[in-house]
Amino acid sequence: MLRIRHKAEGKPGALLAERVDRPEPAAGELLVRVGAIGVTLPTVRKLWERGDGPVALGGEIAGEVVALGPGVEDFALGEHVTGLCFADAYAEFAVLSTAMASRVPAGVTAVDAVAVVRSGLVALGAYEAARPQLHESVLVTAAASGVGVMALQYARALGAGRVVAAVSSRAKVDFVRWMGADEVVRYADADWGGPYDVILDGVGGDLLAPAVRCLAPGGRLVAFSSGGGAVEAHELLLRGASLIGFQMRAVAAGQPERHARWQRELWQLYGAGTLRPAVHAQIPLSQAARAHALVERRRNLGKVVLVP
């Protein structure tokens, strides 16, 4: 089968295509014939920013179960599943932990499933972490990203008041409006239209401090980006505001029942038409580098998907 990995040597981010045997699922794992793979910003960033050795490429996958690891009883051969795969997701066959897997409802394509599953779970989890009240104002940064478009739709559907999208470029404005934003601001704008009760921040870094300054009294900022960043405690206490960290992997490992509830809610909302998948491009797996370049250059409107 075809598998793409990061090259240990060479320029940062360079990818290596190999022909290898299919992996074997271990206890608690499924072997999946992969129909689609989601490109994620954390994976792309790791390769470009570290670039110091081989990095296993993770991402959402969706496809058909073709083998079960020892002891797996809650999934069956032939079922269609999706979930986040932390290593060697860029392959024709990949191993998925049952803890991360959810069944794909009938009629949902593999491409739509990867556009919805991880992004939707992160957006749902981050929004819940903010403890939103009805009619509160919400700002979503990186609003055109895979997670961002799901966050806009959740906020809209779950009773937010004003939903504002923040993006880097003018080229994303119409898209995020179409995905549910009432208003759009750009990071370079002097005024971000605050104050906001809730901020869902998928950018971090230098944007974190100005975002905190946009919080309303009692406001909550959920930091879920891979971008780091620092905040002055004084900016929080001035507003009685809170900064809340969120990582889906930690919830999946530490609170599996909460993770399972989000999976159920995600597919219910999808089935009800509340969540629309947004796919920027479907790119052959063999051209993964092209897909990475799109995300690295911040050009994508929604999810970039690789197709084996």
Ligand SMILES: NC(=O)c1ccc[n+]([C@@H]2O[C@H](COP(=O)([O-])OP(=O)(O)OC[C@H]3O[C@@H](n4cnc5c(N)ncnc54)[C@H](OP(=O)(O)O)[C@@H]3O)[C@@H](O)[C@H]2O)c1
């Ligand atoms: N905590 C968790 O469990 C978790 C899980 C998955 C993803 N995330 C985070 O959610 C955010 C969105 O991820 P995604 O996979 O949905 O992204 P994606 O679909 O690949 O979209 C990438 C977009 O993110 C924005 N972005 C923000 N910081 C960036 C940077 N330093 N370099 C390049 N693009 C940047 C860009 O939009 P703009 O140019 O408009 O900003 C870019 O177009 C990321 O920060 C990621 O780390 C967190």
